[in-house]
Amino acid sequence: MNANLDRSSNVNHHYDAKANSSTLPSVTVIGLGSMGSKLARTFLHSGYVTTVWNRTPEKAAELVGLGASGATEIADAIAASPLLIICVLDYDAARHILEPMKEKLSGKVVVNLTTGTPEEARTMGAWMRNLGAEYLDGGIMAVPSLIATPHAVILYSGSMTAYENYKQVLDSLGTSHYLGSDPALAPLNDLALLSGMYGMFGGFIHAVALVGTEGVKAVDFTTTLLMPFLQAMMSTMPEMAKQIDSGDYSAKDASLAMQAAHDTIGEVSRVQGVSPETFTPIFELMKRRVEDGHGGDDFASVIELIRKRPSS
Template identity: 45%
Template sequence: MTGNEATTAHDTRPTVTVIGLGNLGRALARTLLRAGHRTTVWNRSPGRADALVAAGAVRADTVDQAVAAADLVIVCVLDHDTVRRLLGPAAGALAGRVVVNLTSGTPQSARELGAWVTEQGAAYLSGAVYGVPETIGTPETFVLYSGPSHAFDTHSEQLELLGASTFVGTDAGLASVYDIALLGGMYGMFAGFFHAVALADSAGIKAEELTELLVRWLTGAAGALPGFAREIDSGDYATETSNLAINAAGLGNILSASRAQGVSTDLLAPLHVLFRQQIDQGHAASSLSRAIESLRAASRPA
């Protein structure tokens, strides 16, 4: 036995497998390797593993081999259907392992996949990554996890290597709920940005010129969100400042000006509808945050 083999034989750290070597998957595997973990990798196109193998990873020929090689199995592929198709033939090797699925999907598909993995005798953690591949393993990235708390606790050291890790609950679908909520907020910001740029463009203002000012404005405006959150959680929407009537008038002006400039109001008009709904119900003097009640009502059965 060589010195390296002896070291490996006495290494009690959990072994790790990464299934799926897209940009994110490769970054995850590199981070684990740099931390000294025995890491097995698998990808449908084997060539994607070459650089990782050169750095010390073990290439598995099949998903079954990849699963059998590790205590902790991290999956990062296209979608949850792909996860299920890949792990299906390896079902017999899953027992006793922890499967961490960092593949994007819906809360329901996460719960269904988690139930199936559990039936195979493994523990399932659903995860959502917030960071680009280049920032994996740095303080810039954070990752949310949900599923059995014991599985998270057992591998918290390895998971923390990937980014600041937060356990959000035992429901396997909860990380996905957080994910779609956070991404929804992001796309809402993008919608406002696109409308702002289109409006500026109608007057010959360059996007870069506007954006420098917009980033400054939005950074400050984001400071209002924690206060809105407290109002929403408490149900107390009383305010002496920026109420629904003021904001409905302001947004109405923006919509009118946009139409006059020939700019579509499709992105912002629905928000005005929410404001008007709450005003029509007698809440003109309430905080802007009360608009969420129209969204809540829309999601509740009559």
């Protein structure tokens, strides 16, 4: 049996870094894929007593060699630590692992770093609370290689008590952001950030494809022209955000009517043999907004065509 079995006391009696900085809490990592393994290695490197478990035990071998305690049974992994970090394929997998152990979760802090939807997070949070566990949902805004670097940002929502008690542990993984008590907030913001990322990537590949038709190297175009231009454009986002919050979209520079007057980007794409399908959806929204009588608005006005309407 693991020597840390007696350390699974109620959350309100958990580790207090300020009160006892010489004692580090133990942590269990459930799920040893690329991300889970990196989380476990980070905890080990930071000096935390770390227990690991994976459905395929062989994946724990390297971590055990680094000093982790490898639990062969999920019950032992849960009993080993007051803090449980779970990072698996999806919420169904997390529930499948934890469901048979539900009577052992009371008093535990469960931090779920599995990617999922806001509704899944709310459901999981309610289930955990009913079992007597403190629950945090999380969104990791980083690839495994960035964990424990200044570039790793991890979003958390759910139990504030759990977050405050274990913030020092969580901070070892990257920059922590607590978004509120609703477990849905972390996955919602996670997916919103990814949406912005993929929109940027879509524009990038279209731009590179266009200049590539004339033999321009992607690296040269990106570093010399595209990145400086996009960085300048990103500086306009806070002002666009203010317009969205206020509802005042009055154009200050380039109106939608001017921007959507001609499908020049689509036309040159077709002439150059490049598919315009990453650009067409946003252009169609701009045209619709003009047709609806908002040609004098700034680009941020397009959000009114896609945002959720408040209930009347």
